[in-house]
Amino acid sequence: MCGIVGYIGENQATEVILEGLQKLEYRGYDSSGVAIHNTKGLVVKKMAGRLSNLISSIEKDPINGNLGIGHTRWATHGVPSDENAHPHTNKAGTIAVVHNGIIENYMTLKKELMEKGYEFKSDTDTEIVVNLLDMYYEGDLLKAVFKAVERLRGAYALGIISSNNPDELIAVRKESPLILGIGEGELFVASDIPAILNRTRRVIYLENGDIVRLSREGYTIYDSEKHVVQREVNEILWDVEAATKDGFDHFMIKEIYQQPSAIKDTLFRRLDDNGDIYLENINIDKKYLDSINKIYVVACGTAYHAGLVGKHVLEKFLEVPVIAEIASEFRYGNNFVDDKTLMIVISQSGETADTLAALRLAKAKGARILSITNVVGSSVARESDDIFYTWAGPEIAVASTKAYTTQLVAFYMMALNFGKLKGTLDEKLYNDYLQELKEISEKVGYTLKKVEDLAKEVANKVKDKRSLFYIGRGLDYYTAMEGALKLKEISYIQAEAFAAGELKHGTIALIEEDTPVIAIATQQEMYEKMVSNIKEVKARGAYTIGITSINNADLENVCDKVIYIEDTISNYMPLLSAIFLQLLAYYTAVVKGNDVDKPRNLAKSVTVE
Ligand code: M6R
Numbered sequence: 001m002c003g004i005v006g007y008i009g010e011n012q013a014t015e016v017i018l019e020g021l022q023k024l025e026y027r028g029y030d031s032s033g034v035a036i037h038n039t040k041g042l043v044v045k046k047m048a049g050r051l052s053n054l055i056s057s058i059e060k061d062p063i064n065g066n067l068g069i070g071h072t073r074w075a076t077h078g079v080p081s082d083e084n085a086h087p088h089t090n091k092a093g094t095i096a097v098v099h100n101g102i103i104e105n106y107m108t109l110k111k112e113l114m115e116k117g118y119e120f121k122s123d124t125d126t127e128i129v130v131n132l133l134d135m136y137y138e139g140d141l142l143k144a145v146f147k148a149v150e151r152l153r154g155a156y157a158l159g160i161i162s163s164n165n166p167d168e169l170i171a172v173r174k175e176s177p178l179i180l181g182i183g184e185g186e187l188f189v190a191s192d193i194p195a196i197l198n199r200t201r202r203v204i205y206l207e208n209g210d211i212v213r214l215s216r217e218g219y220t221i222y223d224s225e226k227h228v229v230q231r232e233v234n235e236i237l238w239d240v241e242a243a244t245k246d247g248f249d250h251f252m253i254k255e256i257y258q259q260p261s262a263i264k265d266t267l268f269r270r271l272d273d274n275g276d277i278y279l280e281n282i283n284i285d286k287k288y289l290d291s292i293n294k295i296y297v298v299a300c301g302t303a304y305h306a307g308l309v310g311k312h313v314l315e316k317f318l319e320v321p322v323i324a325e326i327a328s329e330f331r332y333g334n335n336f337v338d339d340k341t342l343m344i345v346i347s348q349s350g351e352t353a354d355t356l357a358a359l360r361l362a363k364a365k366g367a368r369i370l371s372i373t374n375v376v377g378s379s380v381a382r383e384s385d386d387i388f389y390t391w392a393g394p395e396i397a398v399a400s401t402k403a404y405t406t407q408l409v410a411f412y413m414m415a416l417n418f419g420k421l422k423g424t425l426d427e428k429l430y431n432d433y434l435q436e437l438k439e440i441s442e443k444v445g446y447t448l449k450k451v452e453d454l455a456k457e458v459a460n461k462v463k464d465k466r467s468l469f470y471i472g473r474g475l476d477y478y479t480a481m482e483g484a485l486k487l488k489e490i491s492y493i494q495a496e497a498f499a500a501g502e503l504k505h506g507t508i509a510l511i512e513e514d515t516p517v518i519a520i521a522t523q524q525e526m527y528e529k530m531v532s533n534i535k536e537v538k539a540r541g542a543y544t545i546g547i548t549s550i551n552n553a554d555l556e557n558v559c560d561k562v563i564y565i566e567d568t569i570s571n572y573m574p575l576l577s578a579i580f581l582q583l584l585a586y587y588t589a590v591v592k593g594n595d596v597d598k599p600r601n602l603a604k605s606v607t608v609e
Helices: 013-023 051-060 106-115 126-136 141-151 251-257 259-268 286-291 301-318 353-364 402-422 427-462 475-491 500-505 524-538 553-558 570-591
Strands: 003-008 031-038 041-048 067-073 095-103 154-162 168-174 179-182 187-190 202-205 211-215 218-222 294-299 322-326 341-347 368-373 386-389 467-472 494-499 516-520 543-548 561-564
Touching: 003 013, 003 095, 003 154, 003 168, 003 211, 013 031, 013 051, 013 067, 013 187, 031 051, 031 095, 041 051, 041 095, 067 095, 067 154, 095 126, 106 126, 126 141, 126 154, 141 154, 141 168, 141 211, 168 187, 179 218, 187 211, 251 259, 251 570, 259 402, 259 427, 286 402, 294 301, 294 353, 301 322, 301 341, 301 402, 301 475, 301 570, 341 353, 353 368, 368 402, 386 402, 402 427, 402 570, 427 561, 427 570, 467 475, 467 500, 467 524, 475 494, 475 516, 475 570, 494 500, 500 524, 516 524, 516 570, 524 543, 524 553, 543 553, 543 570
Parallel strands: 294 322, 294 341, 341 368, 368 386, 467 494, 467 516, 516 543, 543 561
Antiparallel strands: 003 067, 003 187, 031 041, 031 067, 095 154, 154 168, 168 211, 179 187, 179 202, 211 218
16 A cells, blocks of 8 residues: 655755645555755654645645655554654664555564664654665665565565665665656656556556665666666546546546446447457457356455456356455465456556456466456556456546446456457347446436436435345345445445345344345346335334345335436446445445545555555
C-alpha cells in the first residue's frame, strides 16, 4: 500500500510532489510527508492525518528546492503517527527514503543494525532501509542502494535522496508498482500514472527488480543483475480529467453513473465487423479448451464476487468444473493446479498482493493465467498469458462499482466466446445471449433512473440500524454478498449475506422486530422458494425489501417495499440488481455523513498480503 512520488528538475519539487500525492490518496491516506533537498540539506515535513493537513502546513511554511520525494501512507508496521509517517531519515538526516510495500525480513535486519549501534525512531519496516543505506554509504548513493537492496526480502518500491548527492534520486521497484515519468528537463517517479499526468504523458513501467537513477542529465535503469537496460517509453493517451469528479459529489456516484458507458466500452470495442465477439489479447482456441480439465477463478473482495458469477456462467457454457477461491486463501488449500488448469484472476487495480501471490503460485505449477484487470501495464496484466482489460476508466472511489459490472461483462463475453469455440454452447443460444448483452448497458441506465430515489428512501430507513441482512439464491446470493460488502465498507453498518435457504439453519435467530432484510429475487426458477424464505423472516418481524424484475403479487404481499429493476435473462440479472445495492450503500454513507470515497481503515489498492 502507500503512494510514492519523486521529482528532479527545475520546478518546485514540493508543488509537483503534493499535486501527485493528491492523485495517489486512493492508495492510503493515514499520514503523509515530503523530503526536499535545498541549501539547508534535506528538509523533511511529515504528519499523521489526511494529506490536506500536510498541504496546509507547507502553505504556511513553504519548502523550496527542486529535488524531493513524497509519500502518502496506509499503515502496515506501526500506527498512523508523525513518527511512522514517511519519509524516514538516517540519524544524520542526510538520507531520506519513502517506501511502499513490506520488508519481510525487517526484524532480522533491525536486530543486526541495532547491534551495530543504530537507533530507531519509528515502528516501521522502512526505517531499516534508510539505516542500511547509511551503513553502506561511502559517497556513492547508487552503490549503497545496490548493496542495501541485496539484503531486502519482500515487496517494495522505494524513493531515495541524499543531501550529499544533490543531483540524483534513486528509485527501486520490487513487486510494488512504480513508474518513471519523462518530462522536458525533469523526471518523476510515482506509484501510479495519475500522479504525474498533469506534468508528462511519457512513462516507463519499471520492471520487477529495476533500480533507476534519475539525475539532472537523464536517467539510467539497471535490472536486478545491475546491468544497464532500456525500457519502452509509453505515451499515455487517457486524460487526467477522467480522474476528476465531473460535478458529482463523490467519485463513487460518478463511477456508478459511468456504468452504462463503461459496459458499452468493454463490450462494443470487442465486437468485430459482423457484431461477433473478438477477444483481443486472448489466444485461447478450441484445442486448448478441450485440453483443460478445470478452471480456477481467484480474486479478492468485489472482484471475487464477480468471479462467483463468472464461475456460474463458465460452468454453464463450457461444461467444465470451475472452482472459485478467495486469493488470500488460495495457497492454503490442497489445490489441484497443473498444466491442464486455466486460472482466471480478477483484479481492478492489477496490483492486489494476495491476487498476485495466487497468480504466481498457479503459474509455477503450470497453469495458464488469464487476467481480467482494469489497469493496462499493471503487475497482474504483465504476468498473465492472456488479458481481458475492462475498459472502465480509472476507478478512484475505494468502493468498487464500475469495475465490478465490467468484470461481469468480461465473464459473460468470455463464457459466450469459449462456449461457442468449444461447441458446448449452441449457436441459437449464443446469438440470443449476445444480442441481449448488447442491450444491457441501456438497461443499466434505465435501472439507475428507476431506483435512485428508492435507494435514497431505503437509505434513510436503514441508516441507524445496527445490522442488515442480504439474502438470495443462486446468482442472487452472489449479488447479496456484493451488496453487503458495499454497505459495510462505506456505511460501517454490519451487513451480512446469506444463501436464503441457509437462514433457517441458524441465522434466523438474529432476526428481530424491524431488522432490515434485503431479498434479491431475480431468478425465475428459484422465485417461489425465495418468497417462502422472505415469509420466514417477515413472520419474525423483519422489515423486508425485495428486489426483482418479476411482476408478481406474491412478493408485494411479503415485502414492505419492492424495488423493480429492468428485466433481462437470469444470467445477466446480477448486472442490474447490483445497481440498486450500490446506490443504497452510497446514499446510506452520504446520509450518515461518512467519507464516501475514502472510507476508514481502507485503501483502494491493497498491495500487502
Ligand atoms: O484491485 P482489486 O480488484 O484486486 O481489489 C480487490 C478488492 O480489494 C476490492 O474489490 C475491494 O473489495 C473493494 N474495496 C470493494 O468495493
